[in-house]
Amino acid sequence: MDKKPCNSQEEVEVRKGPWTMEEDLILINYIANHGEGVWNSLARSAGLKRTGKSCRLRWLNYLRPDVRRGNITAEEQLLIMELHAKWGNRWSKIAKHLPGRTDNEIKNYWRTRIQKHIKQAEAFAGPNPDHGLDQASTSQMSGCYPTGTHAVESYSPPIHPNMEMLFHQGPFPTAPTVSNDNMWSMEDLWSMQLLNGE
DNA sequence: AACGGCAGCAACCGCCTTTCG
DNA sequence: ACGAAAGGCGGTTGCTGCCGT
Numbered sequence: 001m002d003k004k005p006c007n008s009q010e011e012v013e014v015r016k017g018p019w020t021m022e023e024d025l026i027l028i029n030y031i032a033n034h035g036e037g038v039w040n041s042l043a044r045s046a047g048l049k050r051t052g053k054s055c056r057l058r059w060l061n062y063l064r065p066d067v068r069r070g071n072i073t074a075e076e077q078l079l080i081m082e083l084h085a086k087w088g089n090r091w092s093k094i095a096k097h098l099p100g101r102t103d104n105e106i107k108n109y110w111r112t113r114i115q116k117h118i119k120q121a122e123a124f125a126g127p128n129p130d131h132g133l134d135q136a137s138t139s140q141m142s143g144c145y146p147t148g149t150h151a152v153e154s155y156s157p158p159i160h161p162n163m164e165m166l167f168h169q170g171p172f173p174t175a176p177t178v179s180n181d182n183m184w185s186m187e188d189l190w191s192m193q194l195l196n197g198e
Numbered sequence: 199a200a201c202g203g204c205a206g207c208a209a210c211c212g213c214c215t216t217t218c219g
Numbered sequence: 220a221c222g223a224a225a226g227g228c229g230g231t232t233g234c235t236g237c238c239g240t
Contacts, residue, residue, distance in 0.1 A: 108208085
């Protein structure tokens with residue numbers, strides 16, 4: 001599509017889309033041996049036809065050994081909502097308070113689960129044209145909360161009262177149906193890396 | 199059993215900020 | 220002090236699998 005007519009010999013084609021197992025292994029191996037560095041040159045040196053950004057994202061969101069995926073606990077849910085009430089869509093900031101969780105995962109979680117339930121709560125409370133949740137982006141949603149100046153100690157319901165009601169009804173899966181069944185586990189990858197690398 | 203719609207997740211895109219020369 | 224490059228972040232999109240009809 002927007003592929004340039006390759007007029008430079010440095011112009012190697014850039015791969016996009018899902019990462020392959022081989023690419024993952026290359027990246028893991030390279031970082032294990034050389035550590036993280038300048039991502040653009042890392043991608044080149046490792047022989048990956050990916051942008052530095054893509055490598056970084058893959059590493060941070062998926063390949064890091066300390067990354068935890070799936071099974072967001074009820075405690076984590078509450079924390080996410082609490083911090084979101086405080087900071088809005090500052091996902092990376094929120095993620096820092098959830099060890100092993102990535103901003104991307106929290107963002108997805110918020111959008112797919114929590115936001116949905118907020119909508120339901122809104123609907124349950126009755127139509128209110130002023131709220132306009134549909135057009136409310138998540139950032140606007142943060143306006144529903146006592147954001148900014150309110151510190152956590154003054155933290156009162158981070159969510160609509162209806163949300164609390166939903167909580168008691170148990171709308172959130174305490175063990176979300178996230179499953180990695182269809183992919184190799186990180187343990188597999190890391191053990192492979194160990195076999196390959198050292 | 200097949201089809202259509204929906205939900206969830208991974209990855210990409212573009213903008214903003216930070217760092218380095 | 221200025222400009223360029225890289226990193227970081229949030230928003231959005233596309234793909235895949237699941238569920239209901």
